[in-house]
Amino acid sequence: MLKEMLENVRGKTPLIHNITNYVTVNDCANILLACGGSPIMSDDIEEVGEITSICGGLNINIGTLNQHTIPAMFAAGEKANELGHPVVLDPVGAGASALRTNTALELLERIQFTVLRGNISEIKTLASGSGSTKGVDADITDQITEENLDQAVSFAKSFAKKTGAVVAITGAIDIVTDGNNAYCIRNGHAEMSKITGTGCQLSAMIAAYITATPENALTATAAAVCAMGLCGEIAKKRMTSEDGNSSYRNYIIDAVCNLTSDELERGAKYELQ
Amino acid sequence: MLKEMLENVRGKTPLIHNITNYVTVNDCANILLACGGSPIMSDDIEEVGEITSICGGLNINIGTLNQHTIPAMFAAGEKANELGHPVVLDPVGAGASALRTNTALELLERIQFTVLRGNISEIKTLASGSGSTKGVDADITDQITEENLDQAVSFAKSFAKKTGAVVAITGAIDIVTDGNNAYCIRNGHAEMSKITGTGCQLSAMIAAYITATPENALTATAAAVCAMGLCGEIAKKRMTSEDGNSSYRNYIIDAVCNLTSDELERGAKYELQ
């Protein structure tokens, strides 16, 4: 099943419009190319509607949002909805400032997202309408563990039902759900959190996956999450004692570039709840 | 001949003012350092005139143009013209939105460029005044092949004559022409298109080459195009089965850093038409 998701991306080369932060934008572009998609970045209000129109999917990431890019996010999101294009929201740092929280909430209100991807603190902020994230990482008190997993799955399912979006909460254990079924995914490696923007990269890759298989956004999202985690594992094995987070970043994108559909099918570690 | 072009860059360390997109800007800076130049990035209208003045050349790339950087492109371009500095235009995505097409056309009207570098779809858009580029890559129907090469060379020559600029169309076969002579260049590797921004990097490098040898912009541009392609070949040979587009990006910049003038002279594959 996951196998075809990857094959669809490579077969269709989905063109993805990204309105994203300037911190990790280059890695997002390279991972889109690596997975089989094609990136275009554009955030000016005068052109985002047109750019969205020529693309197959849209990825909105609020990592370095500002007064000029926020209206562009709304305009692009509305155009994507009008055209029936898949749209991903990555609410980076929601909870860390009123601007981030309010922008994310208003985006959620005005735009129908296909997938919401964030860490547990960000998604909790979206669900509750407020939050206290410390920066761009999940709060330790929020983190999903084996102990609170069932509770987290319930929370994710109910938020997916409420929003009509696939909810992807990523961390040590990832949860991907459409409200009915939930994938609990155990791929990945703890050191991925030492690289800036692995979450942003994953959101971009999800956009490519759901654009290639829009009729099955749940499985497509789960496949992208498994692929990213699996590539984190493959890349980790490649590391020598001299390598650190910078080489690790390169190796992960390299692994995404080389990942075959069979490797994904075999290497994906998940259970359905 | 190409040999001296590279030596001039290393000998003169041309300082290049870049108004460029935030996606590939870091790679542009590193490749400028790698080839022997020195980069400065600045896009605020209040300072671009001054920054251009202290530099030797200017590189304008519209990859993530916006309302604030567009006026800065005009101001910097006009100042560069006033000072007689070489100026490169990289019309990223011209044809993909009215904003991109119109900005590129207006830049072309108001500023005398030394070199126009883009893929065939972007350059066709500039020449015809409209286009239908799908994103930032060339349309398949536009691509230059052995079959349509003569026709493409004629087109490039006539556009070079019309604009008074060296026209550099890059793709599987690259064409560099001043309207009279055309270099048809067969360096490079297909996988370079899996890396974001190899075109942007080349434009930055061309700016360094033509600034180091302003009296021979045609040969300087051809040398930079050959160098980039040759480094794509050298870097490709270095790749292991685990490497993908992220390592390839690093290896290309590394190769530019290590390229000698003899290697360029020997490795350049071109014919003059």
Added chain:
Amino acid sequence: MLKEMLENVRGKTPLIHNITNYVTVNDCANILLACGGSPIMSDDIEEVGEITSICGGLNINIGTLNQHTIPAMFAAGEKANELGHPVVLDPVGAGASALRTNTALELLERIQFTVLRGNISEIKTLASGSGSTKGVDADITDQITEENLDQAVSFAKSFAKKTGAVVAITGAIDIVTDGNNAYCIRNGHAEMSKITGTGCQLSAMIAAYITATPENALTATAAAVCAMGLCGEIAKKRMTSEDGNSSYRNYIIDAVCNLTSDELERGAKYELQ
């Protein structure tokens, strides 16, 4: 002594708010993670006060300053002062344009910085109120050598006394002083200047170090400067004949990621004046 500085960063994971340029921002984020800190980037006037409040320290870098980020720099700096957070200023290209020089001078006037880090030309511009930097590198005529070192140390000490900040001038020989004591540091490698943004990365790292040990900003800054230089040496040893500035960049960040406190203590090369 330096040893504990590094251990404090790893033990406390200081969260650093960065208002920085879009050229080297990704490397700044990755080096902050590598050294043991945590980055957040934010430059919109509406949220910078809040973002600074949830962070431990602030890093202001004027590398690609513009009309929108300049007011954000002031707002964030004033909030950091109010809260007693350590603040670093990296006056990239001060002297290269009136906008850069004046912004840096006004920041210096209105905000109490904990550390000022720049090359000798940038710091001279701050001290004298004007300058003639050619781009973002130090002028050759300004460079610190064994011959003019004593004079440079006197200059740095007097500027540190005047500003109440630790002054860190980096180059072939680095000087770090609080006005009373000065570290003259001889770590590093000349080829680090072939990588874009090693200075920006160091400023970000200094922010993490002084935030982890605010009671000893002088030693913390010296430790960060030694660590960066030492990692430049370690990374250099790792380079093969095929590696160039792009791999060198990765290896330096990798080395920062792997650096132990014992290695720092042993490898730091400095004398106190």
